[in-house]
Amino acid sequence: MIFKMYECDFGIKYNGVSYDFTDVESLQIEDNEKNRITRGSNGKNVLGLTYKEGIKEPKVWTVTIKNMSMEIKALLDGIYKDKSRLDVFCISRADGSSKMAKNCILSQVPQQLLIDESPDSMNVALMFETFDSAENMKT
Amino acid sequence: MKILELKGLKSLRVMNVFHTLMLGLKMLPNYMGESYEDFLERVESMPPEDQEKMIREAVLFVELDKSEVEAALIFSTDSNGIPITAENIKNLGPVEIMERIVAVCMKVAEIKVDLVGAREKKKSQHSQLT
Numbered sequence: 001m002i003f004k005m006y007e008c009d010f011g012i013k014y015n016g017v018s019y020d021f022t023d024v025e026s027l028q029i030e031d032n033e034k035n036r037i038t039r040g041s042n043g044k045n046v047l048g049l050t051y052k053e054g055i056k057e058p059k060v061w062t063v064t065i066k067n068m069s070m071e072i073k074a075l076l077d078g079i080y081k082d083k084s085r086l087d088v089f090c091i092s093r094a095d096g097s098s099k100m101a102k103n104c105i106l107s108q109v110p111q112q113l114l115i116d117e118s119p120d121s122m123n124v125a126l127m128f129e130t131f132d133s134a135e136n137m138k139t
Numbered sequence: 140m141k142i143l144e145l146k147g148l149k150s151l152r153v154m155n156v157f158h159t160l161m162l163g164l165k166m167l168p169n170y171m172g173e174s175y176e177d178f179l180e181r182v183e184s185m186p187p188e189d190q191e192k193m194i195r196e197a198v199l200f201v202e203l204d205k206s207e208v209e210a211a212l213i214f215s216t217d218s219n220g221i222p223i224t225a226e227n228i229k230n231l232g233p234v235e236i237m238e239r240i241v242a243v244c245m246k247v248a249e250i251k252v253d254l255v256g257a258r259e260k261k262k263s264q265h266s267q268l269t
Contacts, residue, residue, distance in 0.1 A: 014219060015218055015219050016218065017217045017218055017219055017221075017227055017230050018227065018229065018230055019221070019226040019227050020225075020226055020227075020229060021226060022225075069221075069222075069224060069226070071220075071221045071222055072221060072226060075219055075220075075221055
């Protein structure tokens, strides 16, 4: 299942320090885990057998951040290179609900989207993978 | 915490911060009798530990606006070596903010700026004598 969010704030937590980004273009969370049912080829079992699919595949967070500073891009490049762990979170501006993914890795090198941007700030696409994610609905 | 080299537009703003703090401190009853030039000269001639004490006192009493605080903080870094900007400023408590402003101002205090040129100084000494 693919979940998309546009009006949200995004943040990462690395080495005890949180970095909040308010200029987020979009966030996509891809969750491949699902329950399925199957049955024998005679087709007589109306309940079927349940099983879980996709538990070996991580959840994938893809986010595009605008106006990221050069220093934070360099930090993320280092995180990618070292395969370090970090936590990421997003908060919906519409209803305040939040999603959090712990112990993520950066699965792709942080990509600068346009090469002619100012060296002081850039638009960067990030892709994270995690097995540890949680959702908090605001009541 | 590391203090970065004072360069770029914000470095001028951070000099404003230092002088705002010093001017604010000078306005306290203890220092009101001196002219700003004399006060600044006295602060600059102090040993670093006394300068730090003065700056710390100024940070506690003088109100800085948001742009001044941001200008001072951008020259200090967090534990990951990233300059303090809007992204990571929320991690800092009041003491950490104060320590950073003091550290940056200590660096500004090393920069010598003559408020009164040599010619004016000579003129003023001459007029005091006559």
